[in-house]
Amino acid sequence: MVRFSTLCLALSLLVAAPLAAQPETADVLTAANNTFDSGLESYNAGTYDEAYGLFMNVARGYPYHERTTAALLMAGKAAYADGLFSRARTALDQLITEYPASRYAEEARRVLAQASGADVQVPFDLGVILPAGSEDAYLGQAVFNGIRIAVEEHNAGSPRRPVRLIFRDTGGSAENAAQAVRDAAAAGAEAVIGPLYSGEAVMAAQAAQEAGIPLLAPLATAADVTEGRTLAFQANPTFPARGRAMARYAVNVLGYRRLGVVSESNTFGEDMGTAFAQEASRLGAAVVFQERLVGAAGWGDLERRVGASVLGRAQAVYLPVTGEDAPAYAADALRSLEGLAAPPRPLGNTEWEGLTTSRARASRLAALFTRDFFSPPGAVDAFGARYRELSGIGPDRLALMGYDLTGFVARNLDASGEGSLADRLRAATTYQGLGHRFNFDGGQVNTALFILAYRDGNAILVE
DSSP states (O other): OOOOSOOOOOOGGGSOOOOSSOOSOHHHHHHHHHHHHHHHHHHHTTOHHHHHHHHHHHHHSSSSOTTHHHHHHHHHHHHHHTTOHHHHHHHHHHHHHHOTTSTTHHHHHHHHHHHHSTTOOOOEEEEEEEOSSSTTHHHHHHHHHHHHHHHHHHHHTOOSSOEEEEEEEOTTSHHHHHHHHHHHHHTTOSEEEOOSSHHHHHHHHHHHHHHTOOEEESSOOOGGGTTTOSSEEESSOOHHHHHHHHHHIIIIISOOOEEEEEEETTSHHHHHHHHHHHHHHHTTOEEEEEEEESSGGGGGGHIIIIIHHHHHTOSEEEOOOOSTTHHHHHHHHHHHHHTSSSOOEEEEOGGGGGOOTTHHHHHHTTOEEEESOOOOTTTTHHHHHHHHHHHSSOOOHHHHHHHHHHHHHHHHHSOOSSSOHHHHHHHOOOEEOSSOEEOOTTSSBOOOOEEEEEETTEEEEOO
């Protein structure tokens, strides 16, 4: 197993326990401590088999010393995380039997109970394919940290199928990502999370299809990741999926029957606008105009480009903006609409969250927009504390994606019912994570987005 970059974990095990007997020499103690630290590195990186061997070497390869009981506990935990329950019981039994007064005995009994119960099943091997040595390694590290915390929480709950991780380095390239999938599958992975980007995900998805295992891409938005495949899933909605989500809200929730669309040609906004119009029409609404701007300058001149009378025929108008200056384009569109006698309600996309000085205007026009991420105050506090213990820094959105997506997969491992994991993922009800929602609605592209509205200058969650 390729080792992920070193993770830091503040464990009480690092605090020296009182000595029951002195090691023979200081050199022996130093060697044992160094081996123990290497075991912690391996454990934190998810290479549990390697960690088990190192911890058992510390426990049995030296006379009794200050790390003996901690090493037995960690050996048991590493074996349990690796799904090797008999091996875990051996290490934990030795700790409890030989050192019953150890401060680690209580935790050893807890882990032993999880590994000894009748509900212990064959673990689920989850592949993780992310960059570890390329310039994007820090991004992969954040996703991996989130995945690891989710797996720890899942396994601590005595699940029907505990999860163990199989990590493979993508090397930051599409070819390596595809090979990483093949390597993970050969090592027993039953599903894979990763890689980061669309270009990598397309080839990785094909490799997963050929291997017969589901692949869940956390960030990729390109539609060809899933097109023509049955085992690839996109947690990050594609641009057309974002347009369809807003259309469904406008028609099914708000009840609008007359809608318009303005987008900029040859941008992702055009893809969103086209999908919005198609979905609105499918749902029975009339798309009274669909304007494609040539160049971004048109956002500030909608009255002339589209026509005041045409704009006035719509109850709401979808205005998907993209690019580095997308919030500025949204602000231009709002200024243009506010000058109308009867402006339609503006409907936007994720980039509308970036409005600054135009938030008051957006509130006056009751602007709505979709967003792929939303975390209410306090929702990530517990996760953030655990993440800082693990990495020394606070979590970002990538970490939350890793955590939320793994939680979604884990929930469906324990779900009752027949069918493959891919079938269960497609049919699963909406999963609410700390910052993301997942619902594949019978398909393979996530359809669950948040709807926010501007009120009194603030973006407020409405659905």
